[in-house]
Amino acid sequence: MFLTNVLLKKVKSKRIMVLMESMVSGHQFNYIRDRLADKLEMIRFDPYIQKEAVYYERRKIKSVK
Template structure:
């Protein structure tokens, strides 16, 4: 094993992609948020019910820079 592999750590990404789900209808979409930020809750247009609905963060999908 090379010494450089031990010394160089991978840096954590600043953002993560999360799955957002509608509380009313179950419609889902992905959003991006900061890794250290709070879980997302937002109002957005829901195409299933043709009205605004509350979306809550369900799970982390992946990290990216």
């Protein structure tokens, strides 16, 4: 193995940005979580229905430093 391959290896970040979506109205927002953590579900205020709603993690967007 060449030394340059070892030196240029990318390191995975410890956090990722995910898309959170409301189960009720479809409202979405971005959230940052640890890469090794479980998928998120949370209760948060939904501006479309003016009440609290359950949000779940829809998909990964990108890695964050």
